[in-house]
Amino acid sequence: EADIYQTPRYLVIGTGKKITLECSQTMGHDKMYWYQQDPGMELHLIHYSYGVNSTEKGDLSSESTVSRIRTEHFPLTLESARPSHTSQYLCASSASHEGNTIYFGEGSWLTVV
Amino acid sequence: AQSVTQPDIHITVSEGASLELRCNYSYGATPYLFWYVQSPGQGLQLLLKYFSGDTLVQGIKGFEAEFKRSQSSFNLRKPSVHWSDAAEYFCAVGAYTGNQFYFGTGTSLTVIP
Numbered sequence: 377e378a379d380i381y382q383t384p385r386y387l388v389i390g391t392g393k394k395i396t397l398e399c400s401q402t403m404g405h406d407k408m409y410w411y412q413q414d415p416g417m418e419l420h421l422i423h424y425s426y427g428v429n430s431t432e433k434g435d436l437s438s439e440s441t442v443s444r445i446r447t448e449h450f451p452l453t454l455e456s457a458r459p460s461h462t463s464q465y466l467c468a469s470s471a472s473h474e475g476n477t478i479y480f481g482e483g484s485w486l487t488v489v
Numbered sequence: 490a491q492s493v494t495q496p497d498i499h500i501t502v503s504e505g506a507s508l509e510l511r512c513n514y515s516y517g518a519t520p521y522l523f524w525y526v527q528s529p530g531q532g533l534q535l536l537l538k539y540f541s542g543d544t545l546v547q548g549i550k551g552f553e554a555e556f557k558r559s560q561s562s563f564n565l566r567k568p569s570v571h572w573s574d575a576a577e578y579f580c581a582v583g584a585y586t587g588n589q590f591y592f593g594t595g596t597s598l599t600v601i602p
Contacts, residue, residue, distance in 0.1 A: 382532075418594040419533075419579070466532055470590075475521060475540055476583050478590060480532035 379403050382467050382481040389457055389488055397452045397484045399467030408450040409478065411466040412436060419466070425450055457488040491516050493582050495593035502570050503601050510565040510596050512580030522563040523581040524554055527595075533579060539563065550574070575600045 380401040389395055401408065410423040411434075421434030425444040439461070440454050450469075454461055467481040494513045502508055514520055521540050525533040537548025544556040554565045563580060577597050583590035 416577070416597065419592045468533075475538075476590065477523065477535065477538055478581075478583075479535065480525075482532045483530070485530070 380467060380469055380479055380481040382465075382484045384484060385482060386485045387487070389486075391458055391488055393457050393488075395454050395457055395486070397465055397467075397486070399450045399452070399481060400448050401450075401469045401479075401481075402448060403469065403471065403479070404447065405469035405471045405479075406447070407470045407472065407476070408444065409468040409470075410434070410440075410442060410450070410452050411468065412438065413464045413466055413483075415464070423452065457486075459488045462486060462488050491582065491589060491591050493580050493591050493593035495578075495580055495596050497596045498594070499597045499599070501599040501601060504572050505569050508565075508567045508570045508574070508598070510578050510580075510598070512563045512565065512593060513561050514563065514580075514582045514591075515561065516582050516591075518584055520563075520582045521584060522554070522556060523583070524548065524552070524563075524565050525579045525581065526550075527577040527579065529576070536565070536578075570598075570600055572600045572602070574598060 383398045408425045411419045412422050413419050420436035422438040423442040425431045431442050465484045468478045470476045470478045492515045523538045524536040527533045536552050539546045539556045547553050577595045579595045580593040
């Protein structure tokens with residue numbers, strides 16, 4: 377099993393609230409990712425990082441932001457949540473020296489009411 | 490353009506029957522191929538991966554996959570399906586180095602008693 381942890385697992389918040397989804401990995405992986413996935417649907421890459429102080433936007437435009445101040449930590453923040461942000465957010469990581477195999481966390485289910 | 494195609498959106502099999510999930514890819518460089526499984530409400534778990542060598546790879550939970558370069562395919566198989574195998578299955582292709590990683594749209598597996 378991969379050592380990548382996401383909190384909270386489930387969150388229900390009101391519109392306009394600021395939220396941060398936490399993601400940590402203990403494998404020393406240099407690369408980290410955030411994917412967004414609606415139930416039963418495909419994965420969409422929204423953010424990625426190749427190392428500390430490196431962040432890039434993914435294929436799907438997202439109003440969220442990320443930071444990578446420490447290798448093991450890659451939080452995702454929504455400054456003002458909207459119902460359209462309701463989704464599952466999956467954090468993942470990979471190591472360049474291990475063939476970039478991606479390992480996923482358990483996911484964070486966000487519901488904005 | 491790089492892409493992964495999973496032609497079957499949904500498959501239903503009887504418990505104990507054999508299973509084959511199809512995956513075709515388009516990738517300019519030497520592909521590194523992966524299969525993941527996602528149970529409802531969970532993150533993705535790596536089932537198996539192919540980097541090089543023997544084109545038939547064994548994974549966890551009794552799954553195997555065969556790389557066929559001539560057909561650009563990496564189909565997942567299991568000889569006898571168990572009810573607990575009901576889940577969403579994702580095929581992915583990436584590079585050993587570099588930053589490209591592409592997921593298919595997934596195949597949903599239902600297992601009937």
